[in-house]
Amino acid sequence: MTWFSSPTQAADRLTQAGYLADAATATTAFLAGALEKPLLLEGPAGVGKTELAKAVARATDATLVRLQCYEGLDEARALYEWNYKKQLLRIQAQTGAGEGLDWDQTHDDIFTEEFLLTRPLLTAIRQDEPTVLLIDEVDKTDVEVEGLLLEVLSDFQVTIPELGTVAATRRPYVVLTSNASRELSEAVKRRCLYLHLDYPDAERERAILQAQVSDLDDRIAEQLVATVGRLRDLELKKAPSIAESVDWARTLIALEIRDLDEKAISDTLGAVLKHASDQERAVKELLLDKR
């Protein structure tokens, strides 16, 4: 199965799945499927990196398997683990029943599928249906985990010493996301296609807002996008992301604010800026009345 037949078709289907992709995103999403290569997405928080993976899964009716990375993630949490407790029970049950089974037999018994706990990476590889594997926030992991990913990402296989090598029958569509808080190793990058997602231009952001938030009228959407654009130009600790402008739009709808004037902005600024110093700066720069 091919994932998308052309960049244009990728854009259309992503739009149907509720994700408005620009040309570069659509092209790269298509390529990741066509070349069967993992796709590494980088960019500031909240620009829709994870959302893109989910949208691909929705658009292609694929199962989404998600590996959320964190500091301290290890093989047992990412790949597979043996179910020690169950293995122990099996050994005890055998000795208890007085069956004089020899060690080789027992050994073969307890290292079988039955005692294997598959974790996201192995699960994704063993799936027979189309699968989107999302490896989220890969920059949060320790460097060692990247080594673990290499085998999966280049050959789509996992080696389990006791069972042998498990290779994917159907290659999953792999998406890695990163906030670039740590530089990933060259080896991982070489195996991936790369796309930097950035804040959308005003027009696309308005389209996204209106797709996500119902009853948002044109005027206020335009005001909102312009204000958010200005905020991003300021030197803020955390520039507002798409997710936050969507939140803001929802806030305005909930408060039934029909016009985004200076008072409305200063009243609801908390929905977009999450640092006290950022809010102060915004108020100063946008020349708002201080209450």
Add this chain to the structure above:
Amino acid sequence: MARETSGLLDRHLSFIEALRAAGLSVSLAEDLDSVAALGAVGWGDRAHVRDVLAATLVKKQSQRTTFDALFDVYFPALVGDGVSTGSSSEASEGDGADGSGVRDNAAALQAFRDQLVEALQSGDQQQLQRLAAQMVGTFGAMPGRGPGLSSWSAYTALQRVAPQELVDRIVAGLLGDSDADARETEVRRLVNRQVGSFTTMVEDDARRRIAEEKGPDHVADVAIRPSIDKFAFTAARRSDLDEMRRQVFPLARQLATRLTKEHHARRRGALDFRRTVRASIATGGVPLTTHHRPKRPHRTDLVVLCDVSGSVANFAQFTLLFVFALREVFQSMRAFTFIDHVHEVTEHLRPGSDPVDVLERLAAASSYAALWGRTNYGRAFAKFEEQHADALGPKTTLLILGDARSNYSDLEDATLRRLAGSVRRSYWLNPEPESSWGAGDSAARTYRDIVPMVECRNLTQLQEFVHDLAR
């Protein structure tokens, strides 16, 4: 059996070569990927080709600018004067050779500026692109220059047309007579940005023309600026510094994690016997999972000494920001600036405050650091020991930032040795290339023997330093 070649492969290969020369690490695997990807998408649309090549060849956003510039040189959007010759009938009046020597007079300049104002007001990108090409063709042509000199100059063209001076006119035109005051700042901001992007278009077009004349390889060698993370702090422009700043905060966070790494590496503390035994009940008394007591977090105190003299002004501004970013992640940190006298600035670096304000206040506060106005490392160290010796302790990491150029004064290396001896670790980041250490009034060689000194001229090297701390 020689195959008919279109030259496309050669062009592609030299493009890859140019990328490598510009500092991107493009491996053979990525090269093959890009060709496979082009096979899947096709050469039909230039924008597509750019996206495809970017997705397969660029693996770092900071390299994207370099990539785009090179892409424009090797796969130009138009050839020669392109559309601009067709845009007006006057072009045919001249000798027709690439528009050189044509229409470059005061009247033409006036007419062109009017046209530009109109285009900038409407914001028509295609029209602007066309005008940029026309502008370089008409006002940036420098025919008759000697061999080896480029015959097109964006600089000349921009000097003559001076789009920046048009901003007021455009703003006035856009505002009309509507509620002017309220929207003026907003409109002015937009116009400034547009003029900025038009300037880039002009620069790109000049580069394209030169590439056409001399071959892309030549341009790739001389005209492409290194990517931001290879750019020396001391040579950075204002806009580069802005971009660098954005990368500083994550770096500081990394440095903090590195310095407190011991406690992470051996996160497991002593065995918690009680919990382990309790947990083993579930497995029939076999302690399969062991439980451990949490380890006391290891505390690192950081003391930063930062040279803020004029010779390292850019570096100082950058490092102060770096120091500020460090302040956000270290619980305990003290920062001092010096020129010839030490001044504590810790209080200005309150976490959570606004970086722009902080830098302004730091600049004001740092002026106290100069009593005599000339960098004097020796005096600074002596003063530091005299007044702030209590800042250093056995848990402290000492970080010195500066170029070690001390105006031939007494180096007080014994003082520095005492300072470095009283702390756990010390590092010196020097923004000068290692080759010039010790040249002139540089005391880098003397100080290097006391405190490990690291060359730190750009973001990449700063990143490497942070990375190497782990070892």
